[in-house]
Amino acid sequence: MKIGSGDGSSSGSSGVKQFPVARMLTTAGNMVANANTSLAQHEQAWTRIQNYINTFPGFMQGPVRAVLGAYEKRLRDSYQWQIDCANALVAGAEAAGATDTQIAQLFTPYEGYDATDTGRHVGGGRGWVR
Amino acid sequence: MGALEILEQWVKPLTGPLQDFLNETQVLASTHQSSVSSFNNLVQDLTDTNGADAFTGDAADQFVEMTGEYLTSEIALSGTPAALAGPLAEAGTTCTTMVTGVGEGVTTAVAAAPEVDALVTVTAVVDVTTVAQGGLDVPEDVVAAGATSLTIWIVIGILTGLAIAIGIVWWAWHNSMNNIANSPMPKLPNKPTAPVPPQMSAAAEKWTHLYPDIPIEYIEWVLRKKGLTDAEIRKWLDDYMKLLQKYPNAPKMFVALLLMQGHLSPEQVAAILQNYTASTITPASLTAEQQALLAQLVQEFPNVDSGFLSRLIATNLNPQQIRAFLTNHATDMPYITMLYTQLQGIEGVDRVLKDLANGSPGSYKGSLYQLEWALSVKPDLDELELYHNGVKSADAKLKDGTIVVDLKSYLWYGQTPAYAKMKGADFARQLRNYLRDYPGAKVEFIFDSDGGPVPQEVKDALKSVDPNVIIESWPNSNPTP
Numbered sequence: 001m002k003i004g005s006g007d008g009s010s011s012g013s014s015g016v017k018q019f020p021v022a023r024m025l026t027t028a029g030n031m032v033a034n035a036n037t038s039l040a041q042h043e044q045a046w047t048r049i050q051n052y053i054n055t056f057p058g059f060m061q062g063p064v065r066a067v068l069g070a071y072e073k074r075l076r077d078s079y080q081w082q083i084d085c086a087n088a089l090v091a092g093a094e095a096a097g098a099t100d101t102q103i104a105q106l107f108t109p110y111e112g113y114d115a116t117d118t119g120r121h122v123g124g125g126r127g128w129v130r
Numbered sequence: 131m132g133a134l135e136i137l138e139q140w141v142k143p144l145t146g147p148l149q150d151f152l153n154e155t156q157v158l159a160s161t162h163q164s165s166v167s168s169f170n171n172l173v174q175d176l177t178d179t180n181g182a183d184a185f186t187g188d189a190a191d192q193f194v195e196m197t198g199e200y201l202t203s204e205i206a207l208s209g210t211p212a213a214l215a216g217p218l219a220e221a222g223t224t225c226t227t228m229v230t231g232v233g234e235g236v237t238t239a240v241a242a243a244p245e246v247d248a249l250v251t252v253t254a255v256v257d258v259t260t261v262a263q264g265g266l267d268v269p270e271d272v273v274a275a276g277a278t279s280l281t282i283w284i285v286i287g288i289l290t291g292l293a294i295a296i297g298i299v300w301w302a303w304h305n306s307m308n309n310i311a312n313s314p315m316p317k318l319p320n321k322p323t324a325p326v327p328p329q330m331s332a333a334a335e336k337w338t339h340l341y342p343d344i345p346i347e348y349i350e351w352v353l354r355k356k357g358l359t360d361a362e363i364r365k366w367l368d369d370y371m372k373l374l375q376k377y378p379n380a381p382k383m384f385v386a387l388l389l390m391q392g393h394l395s396p397e398q399v400a401a402i403l404q405n406y407t408a409s410t411i412t413p414a415s416l417t418a419e420q421q422a423l424l425a426q427l428v429q430e431f432p433n434v435d436s437g438f439l440s441r442l443i444a445t446n447l448n449p450q451q452i453r454a455f456l457t458n459h460a461t462d463m464p465y466i467t468m469l470y471t472q473l474q475g476i477e478g479v480d481r482v483l484k485d486l487a488n489g490s491p492g493s494y495k496g497s498l499y500q501l502e503w504a505l506s507v508k509p510d511l512d513e514l515e516l517y518h519n520g521v522k523s524a525d526a527k528l529k530d531g532t533i534v535v536d537l538k539s540y541l542w543y544g545q546t547p548a549y550a551k552m553k554g555a556d557f558a559r560q561l562r563n564y565l566r567d568y569p570g571a572k573v574e575f576i577f578d579s580d581g582g583p584v585p586q587e588v589k590d591a592l593k594s595v596d597p598n599v600i601i602e603s604w605p606n607s608n609p610t611p
Contacts, residue, residue, distance in 0.1 A: 038165035057259040063307030091324035
């Protein structure tokens, strides 16, 4: 059984996968900051909108409040989702970081093969046929 | 002030807030749009494969898919800066529709309106919001205001008509707004889960930190091999890196594939790489019909080199055989393609390719072994798959005239002496034929070392025909008994 990717074009860095722990943590932090900033702006806007709703005649305020209230709640859920996503990213990064430490502890010094040219293979590989 | 202005002012308590609806509330959507856009940019930056230190791979793909679902639902909820969408947009439209409906009622009323003074008098005492709710007792209000002329009664009639029109549009607005409020909002994706890759991938990704220049799929190949110790994994990765440094022009995948076969030592791989020449396959010359088949195969097997496909077609195997070969050996195809790439100029290599792809499992195994061996002796190789007097003959001829009678890819482990004796007799017959066909030639038999040591019965049978016959094992000259 030969081993291959099944994709003859796969080489170089195109198929490289990485789990950049530090960068994931930074991104997660930026996600939380973004969500919190949005939530603060949302709170301010919602306060102003309460006053606006009160400018409607009383009999019209109910439907307006129903629409905006449902929308406003859904937006809060959206910002919370971003925060949850950031927390998930942190959890993934921390788990990877823990694995990193475990694997690093497995390593022992190794004297690797030195692919220097021995000369006997120059001009052909028959040297190892015999 | 004309009648139109007077009535427009009169309905202003209704139309004013309605007209302001989006101006006052759109900030909720724009804040959301901006937030989602920033969030998406953060995800894209983190997972941009063109960037250094990007989060990529299966776990990242799942993460991107999850955030992509979020992006879709949130655009449905609020739209984009260029196009508001979702419940706020619908409510805005509903409010505009009511403003338009009231405006049309006003226009109709103006057309029938008499003196402006009477209009001023009546609108001053009649509350439009009460009219809109249909709770108006117009005569009572007007009488209370002391306005009793005939013209006043005409105005009251007009406003009553307007009240009905406003009541109709209000009812429609009310229903529409409640529908929007009660309709389900675009659903958020499930609560995000941590992007933790499978244990194997996590381990491989950790190795990439130590060997950042090695594509992780190669590392995963190594990790998939059972029973390797950490030292053995590290040896493979070190060997690979050193070979790449020594032969920078050799494709990384080719080096990895050669090493990963497991039966070639780093020294043997190094020698093969030393003979590395071509990186592309020169397409075969095809007939129009074959060109049409090639076009189909390129579509069906986009990952297979088109030059290699053209060479396959040129073997004159039928399309069914070619498709079966490409499908059944898809995993090996990168390796086979790369072997062929290096051997494409050798006389007879296309005959080996035909045997490889003809659908016979035994033929496939033997031909693949033949290609690997051929690559190892490439500088000395003269021809593959010889024909003598139009009959298929020896497997190879070297430039020094040596005839390699056969490359034998047999599994000897677990076989009985009787089986070895039978095979020895077969090989001896072959040897006699080759000595007859190539008088004076030096003859070699080369056995696949992965099949185990050559049985003594086989050696004895061959030596009994020609004491000078050379019997070798390859790639390991001393296979484990």
